[in-house]
């Protein structure tokens with residue numbers, strides 16, 4: 001694995017720290033009952049989000065899940081619009097009516113987040129088909145979990161993507177749990193990447209807490225997709241140190257498992273590997289960014305249900321609109 005230059009490492013550290021600071025701050029605001037809707041945090045999984053998105057161009061697409069804050073921030077999503085959405089303000093990315101599980105940012109190549117487990121796999125495959133059909137050159141990435149890999153749409157999408165050589169990269173974040181159920185209670189195959197053989201595409205399992213390793217395997221998969229050689233299944237083994245949702249007491253997690261993975265924290269590991277990185281500065285910059293976004297959200301108007309019809313149905317008209 002080639003060593004990354006200082007600027008790139010700094011950018012990757014800043015992105016991981018921004019995700020961590022964003023989520024810890026939203027966690028606190030949620031506990032104070034200041035946010036609307038539900039929160040699924042990805043604390044501990046930041047290296048996967050950043051390693052994957054560092055291999056992408058702005059014009060490439062991602063489709064994410066109910067646990068998508070990290071992916072969107074890593075892809076360059078607008079943090080003001082994200083926080084405003086969580087506060088249910090009309091400046092939010094879905095005008096405040098979508099919430100955490102429906103964030104979107106087309107300018108940054110974020111097609112959508114999605115609460116239907118497995119849906120991101122089909123949507124990204126469709127985006128890759130569109131890219132191939134129009135010749136746009138874009139690559140689509142589907143983020144999904146170990147639980148989603150047991151949904152039927154996983155099979156259908158991977159089969160078709162391989163058959164049609166679609167420019168898509170399937171990123172399975174194997175964080176060992178689907179809600180409160182261990183992965184081993186759902187499948188006898190512990191390495192999900194092995195399933196790639198059944199579809200005729202390459203599959204690779206990587207340490208999802210090692211941002212360098214995630215970047216390297218994603219770069220190969222993205223090049224392959226861009227050159228017209230088809231999809232890759234990448235399984236990132238990782239761990240969410242937060243609960244499935246906020247309020248989850250996490251009694252199903254053995255203490256030794258939590259301790260083992262906490263010792264493998266992706267940010268601390270990265271800084272330990274490259275001591276020239278400035279973690280304090282990254283934290284200060286991220287805090288300023290997130291506090292600025294919170295201020296922006298608080299100063300914005302609350303979302304209104306008056307817009308629901310035209311935001312939902314293509315043939316609905318906005319009140320007062322001329323067309």
Ligand SMILES: Cc1ncc(C[n+]2csc(CCOP(=O)(O)OP(=O)(O)O)c2C)c(N)n1
Nearest residue numbers: 067115116117145146147148175177178179
């Ligand atoms: C089709 C569908 N079935 C069930 C649910 C309820 N549900 C929400 S998250 C989740 C677990 C998903 O696990 P995984 O795919 O491993 O993702 P993770 O939460 O670990 O990131 C389930 C079952 C859902 N949202 N959609």
Ligand SMILES: [Mg+2]
Nearest residue numbers: 145146177178
């Ligand atoms: Mg999971």
